[in-house]
Amino acid sequence: MGSQSNAFFAVPQGPHGMLVEADRDERARQDFVRSFKAFIQSDIVPGIHATYHHEVKPLHEQRAGHPPRDRHEIRQLMTQHPLFRNYASLQRVSQELLWDVVLDSIERTLPDLVARARSQGKRMQGSLTLNPKLSLPKYAVGVDIHCMPGGYGGEGGPDDVTAGALYDRGVYLYALGMMGPMNDDIGGSAAKFVRDRFPDFKPRRILDLGCTVGHSTLPFVDAFPQAEVHAIDIGPSLLRYAHARAESLGKRVHFSQQDAAATNFPDGHFDLITSSILFHETSAKALPAILRETWRLLAPGGIAVHGDLPPFWAMDEFNQFMLDCETWYNNEPYWGAMREVDQVALSIKAGFAAENVEFCMAPSAYRAAAGHDRNFEAGEFAPGNAWQVLVTRK
Amino acid sequence: MSISIKRSIKGRRPQFFADVETDRLQGMLMAMATEMAVLYERVDTLERVAARKGIVLADDMQGFEPDENVQAEREAWRQKFLARIFYLYREELDDRLGHENDEQYRQFLKDVGR
Numbered sequence: 001m002g003s004q005s006n007a008f009f010a011v012p013q014g015p016h017g018m019l020v021e022a023d024r025d026e027r028a029r030q031d032f033v034r035s036f037k038a039f040i041q042s043d044i045v046p047g048i049h050a051t052y053h054h055e056v057k058p059l060h061e062q063r064a065g066h067p068p069r070d071r072h073e074i075r076q077l078m079t080q081h082p083l084f085r086n087y088a089s090l091q092r093v094s095q096e097l098l099w100d101v102v103l104d105s106i107e108r109t110l111p112d113l114v115a116r117a118r119s120q121g122k123r124m125q126g127s128l129t130l131n132p133k134l135s136l137p138k139y140a141v142g143v144d145i146h147c148m149p150g151g152y153g154g155e156g157g158p159d160d161v162t163a164g165a166l167y168d169r170g171v172y173l174y175a176l177g178m179m180g181p182m183n184d185d186i187g188g189s190a191a192k193f194v195r196d197r198f199p200d201f202k203p204r205r206i207l208d209l210g211c212t213v214g215h216s217t218l219p220f221v222d223a224f225p226q227a228e229v230h231a232i233d234i235g236p237s238l239l240r241y242a243h244a245r246a247e248s249l250g251k252r253v254h255f256s257q258q259d260a261a262a263t264n265f266p267d268g269h270f271d272l273i274t275s276s277i278l279f280h281e282t283s284a285k286a287l288p289a290i291l292r293e294t295w296r297l298l299a300p301g302g303i304a305v306h307g308d309l310p311p312f313w314a315m316d317e318f319n320q321f322m323l324d325c326e327t328w329y330n331n332e333p334y335w336g337a338m339r340e341v342d343q344v345a346l347s348i349k350a351g352f353a354a355e356n357v358e359f360c361m362a363p364s365a366y367r368a369a370a371g372h373d374r375n376f377e378a379g380e381f382a383p384g385n386a387w388q389v390l391v392t393r394k
Numbered sequence: 395m396s397i398s399i400k401r402s403i404k405g406r407r408p409q410f411f412a413d414v415e416t417d418r419l420q421g422m423l424m425a426m427a428t429e430m431a432v433l434y435e436r437v438d439t440l441e442r443v444a445a446r447k448g449i450v451l452a453d454d455m456q457g458f459e460p461d462e463n464v465q466a467e468r469e470a471w472r473q474k475f476l477a478r479i480f481y482l483y484r485e486e487l488d489d490r491l492g493h494e495n496d497e498q499y500r501q502f503l504k505d506v507g508r
Contacts (some may be wrong), residue, residue: 024436089410090420
């Protein structure tokens with residue numbers, strides 16, 4: 001067992017001026033939790049797949065005369081199995097420990113993080129505009145998405161950067177480095193996709209929706225150095241951190257606190273609009289509103305590209321079930337529902353012409369470059385070796 | 395005053411086992427395992443620093459930066475450690491991965507003339 005441990009993908013997180021520093025014991029805890037997650041993926045997940053295919057599924061076929069019909073039926077069967085229960089419990093425990101161990105470092109060094117954010121922010125290549133009067137969407141602040149304590153809206157005071165520091169380090173541990181040292185593979189793959197697909201496209205203004213710490217925003221700064229890049233999110237702590245992080249890396253981004261469903265930008269203001277794993281953290285009511293806002297904000301000839309994990313139709317029923325565990329066990333209430341939504345139909349309803357809406361898979365740019373090309377099963381990582389991109393043109 | 399950030403997570407925690415105490419035990423077990431890993435690394439660091447300097451100094455330990463080789467060794471240790479904790483599951487998973495199964499084992503016992 002463990003011959004293809006995902007731990008071998010691990011690369012150190014890329015340095016920047018805002019990364020929370022762990023002392024000796026804190027680093028040992030973080031390393032252990034990361035190893036624990038890698039162990040689950042490499043040494044337990046394959047056994048869970050085998051349990052289904054060689055035991056649960058044949059037994060059901062024998063009894064019922066047909067294979068399980070869909071991920072819901074698979075779920076009913078698998079949740080009875082002790083091995084699956086244990087696997088699901090371990091995933092949950094590893095996720096809870098992940099945030100908990102990072103919080104140790106943040107609690108210990110918060111004044112330093114706040115001071116660093118202030119001094120990085122003074123460089124001001126880009127900008128930061130917070131709006132304390134913004135009414136934060138309930139779907140986003142009422143849930144601690146992926147079990148992150150405090151959630152995206154978390155705010156501990158006028159200079160707080162906790163949510164950003166926690167998200168940045170936590171996502172790195174979660175992804176085991178498979179999203180690259182800067183956690184930026186979704187944005188990076190989407191930006192590369194746009195450049196490859198539309199080589200003559202020269203956007204003047206770019207907007208990233210739901211940017212969190214701006215990790216997926218920055219590949220667009222690199223891909224389109226002439227463009228003015230904007231990024232929005234709802235969380236003030238996230239945005240302070242994102243701004244300081246971008247400044248420390250010498251990247252010019254204009255961050256502002258806004259709801260992606262109703263921004264204050266003028267009509268047709270952007271040539272390129274993007275989002276990375278925003279959709280699966282967005283409610284069924286908010287998603288159509290965000291697509292309508294995207295339509296409004298795009299200039300004629302503009303392109304929108306939204307990256308996320310693959311939809312259910314792109315994988316078999318068992319992988320659907322495994323991926324859907326996030327919905328049930330990882331505080332991701334919108335995850336499963338979003339993967340069933342017809343994003344193409346919603347885009348057309350939002351105003352895009354049918355011939356200008358495409359649903360594509362963008363290969364992982366980081367893993368291709370790093371020579372880590374391989375198809376993942378659900379439970380290991382995002383299934384396959386590509387991100388979904390919804391491409392809509394105006 | 396030390397800073398304390400709220401750590402509880404909104405929403406009811408899912409229950410995985412028939413008895414919620416088992417869920418708690420698993421969380422406790424892995425929290426303990428995390429601390430064991432921390433201790434392991436402390437001792438590991440202590441030994442390495444001692445070997446290098448011939449004397450143990452707290453500052454040396456705090457400043458110890460594991461290089462790539464040490465990190466790889468530690469990673470290998472952690473994987474072994476995890477494999478040991480999950481020894482009960484390893485057998486069941488191995489069966490399902492086709493490394494060995496009950497049928498083969500029964501056949502083996504038959505063949506050797508139990």
